[in-house]
Structure formats: C-alpha cells, structure tokens
C-alpha cells in the first residue's frame with residue numbers, strides 16, 4: 246500500500262481527487278523540463294484544498310509532477326505562505342520581526358498563548374483558532390503587529406488581546422454561519 250493511499254484514510258479522498266484533476270487540467274508533459282514551474286501553482290491549490298501541506302500531500306504532489314519529494318519540501322520551506330501544520334478556521338499571526346520584537350511582540354504572543362491555551366504553531370482543540378509567528382510583514386511603523394487573515398492590528402499590547410480575540414470569535418462564528 247502506498248503512503249499516499251495510507252494517508253487518504255486521514256485526509257478526504259475527495260480532496261485528493263480534486264487536486265489530481267487540477268494537475269491533470271494543467272496538461273503538464275511529464276518530460277517537460279519546465280514542469281517544475283508548475284510546482285508553486287500546484288502547492289497553492291493543494292494548500293487551499295487541504296488547508297496545509299503535510300508530508301503525504303507533498304509526496305502526492307511530487308509523484309504527480311515527477312519531481313523529488315525534497316524539491317517539494319524545499320519550495321515549501323522557502324516560501325513562508327506555505328505551511329506544513331494544520332491551521333484553525335481563524336489563524337492569528339504575531340510578527341516577530343526585529344521592530345515588533347523590540348516593541349514587545351513576545352509579551353503579546355504570550356498573552357495569546359495564555360488566552361487560547363495553545364503554543365505558537367498550535368491549534369485549539371475545537372479547530373477554531375491557530376496561532377503562529379511571522380517574520381516582518383512590512384508594517385514596522387505599526388509595531389508590534391498582529392495579523393488575523395488580511396486584517397492588520399497595529400501597536401498591539403497584551404491588554405488588547407481580549408478585544409482582538411472578541412473580533413476573532415465573531416469571525417469564526419460568521420464563518421460557521423456561512424458554511
């Protein structure tokens with residue numbers, strides 16, 4: 246039994262089928278040396294389907310494109326918009342770039358960790374929230390910065406965490422309603 250087949254017991258078969266047909270529609274010639282150029286495009290699609298790129302999805306992509314697994318994992322670790330960890334419905338990212346760090350982002354992170362009872366990189370047990378850290382997001386004038394989806398919170402201090410979480414809870418609830 247292949248590892249991909251093994252993994253299908255965990256991740257929905259339907260998503261693998263969608264990814265498979267996405268790659269097929271690209272009409273990539275397995276002998277085309279430019280096929281690596283499709284890798285990022287396929288990984289974006291895979292992440293949008295599965296929410297993250299665990300090892301077995303990486304292997305599936307590698308096999309479909311006829312490239313090495315190490316090549317796929319190399320691209321994933323190079324671009325920080327790819328993630329190998331599952332995310333919650335609402336992901337909260339704390340910037341740990343230099344400007345944010347010197348202005349106290351570590352304390353902000355700690356407060357989120359205490360509030361959510363998870364560590365950075367974790368997901369709450371109900372799957373609603375995840376927490377991670379980012380490198381500079383290019384908004385240093387607003388340091389410390391927290392991002393929730395596309396929304397940027399600036400000049401954040403630990404006392405603001407409760408209000409930000411109120412927004413996050415509303416966002417998670419509205420996502421549930423719009424399912």
Ligand code: FES
Nearest residue numbers: 340342345381384
């Ligand atoms: S260091 Fe945080 S936005 Fe630049």
